[in-house]
Amino acid sequence: MSLISNNYGALSGNPAASSAATDTLQSDSTVDEPVLWVKELTKRKDDDTHLFYDVSFSLRQGQVLVVRGPSGVGKTTILRCIAQLTTFEAGTCTLSSAQGPRTPAQLGIPTWRADVMYVPQRPAQLAGTPLDFIDMVNSFGVQAQREHYDPVEIAEDWGIAPELWEKKWPELSGGEQQRIALAVALSCDPKVLLLDEPTSALDPQSTLMVEDTLTQRTCVWITHDDAQAKRIASTTLTLNSDASYDLSP
Numbered sequence: 001m002s003l004i005s006n007n008y009g010a011l012s013g014n015p016a017a018s019s020a021a022t023d024t025l026q027s028d029s030t031v032d033e034p035v036l037w038v039k040e041l042t043k044r045k046d047d048d049t050h051l052f053y054d055v056s057f058s059l060r061q062g063q064v065l066v067v068r069g070p071s072g073v074g075k076t077t078i079l080r081c082i083a084q085l086t087t088f089e090a091g092t093c094t095l096s097s098a099q100g101p102r103t104p105a106q107l108g109i110p111t112w113r114a115d116v117m118y119v120p121q122r123p124a125q126l127a128g129t130p131l132d133f134i135d136m137v138n139s140f141g142v143q144a145q146r147e148h149y150d151p152v153e154i155a156e157d158w159g160i161a162p163e164l165w166e167k168k169w170p171e172l173s174g175g176e177q178q179r180i181a182l183a184v185a186l187s188c189d190p191k192v193l194l195l196d197e198p199t200s201a202l203d204p205q206s207t208l209m210v211e212d213t214l215t216q217r218t219c220v221w222i223t224h225d226d227a228q229a230k231r232i233a234s235t236t237l238t239l240n241s242d243a244s245y246d247l248s249p
């Protein structure tokens with residue numbers, strides 16, 4: 001698949017190129033050193049009790065850390081903390097870079113969020129079409145300076161016809177919206193994807209296709225699906241309702 005520089009409008013994508021689109025998404029470097037370190041991350045709730053306490057883990061290139069736990073235990077919140085979208089009381093997040101380990105403050109928050117990208121379960125209520133969304137993402141300063149994969153090619157491999165990118169968001173099914181949002185995130189080529197139940201709206205066949213692509217990446221991945229967790233997990237982080245956590249294996 002081709003890298004395109006700040007140009008997402010390839011609705012007439014070459015089908016031959018498209019067929020290989022998801023085969024080469026993972027960046028070439030394979031290193032033993034972690035890509036992401038999370039150390040002693042602590043978040044309190046509004047009532048000042050802990051939501052989670054002292055959570056630490058690291059993630060190597062190509063690993064998938066599955067996040068599990070009962071509803072309301074803080075799975076989405078921990079992803080949003082790592083993405084620096086939600087404040088937290090204590091802890092550090094660090095990303096590897098060619099210049100060595102870097103914190104969000106050192107990289108700058110926009111660069112951090114581009115490198116450690118949170119993908120919500122469903123796209124927020126967006127105006128316009130997915131193509132408008134691409135233009136919006138492309139207009140962000142940090143993304144404007146980067147090269148991108150073509151999201152239309154990525155999504156086509158998951159059964160999303162190119163014409164769907166020109167439909168209004170509410171005219172798309174939940175599964176179409178979910179795959180399109182994931183394709184846009186992948187097109188930005190982040191170092192780490194923070195995925196909030198990324199296949200929750202998909203049928204089993206689409207789920208497996210999307211899994212095949214995403215598991216080539218470095219991901220933190222929330223799922224409630226036991227079978228999926230078994231298929232994809234390199235490591236599992238379980239958040240417990242008493243604010244403790246378990247990391248396995």
Ligand SMILES: Nc1ncnc2c1ncn2[C@@H]1O[C@H](COP(=O)(O)OP(=O)(O)OP(=O)(O)O)[C@@H](O)[C@H]1O
Nearest residue numbers: 045046051069070071072073074075076077078222
């Ligand atoms: N914007 C918010 N403001 C205040 N509290 C919030 C906010 N979002 C979530 N919470 C609370 O934080 C706690 C953790 O919510 P979170 O969404 O992280 O849980 P979760 O484990 O992802 O749940 P689920 O499996 O149901 O998606 C819950 O008690 C929730 O009510």
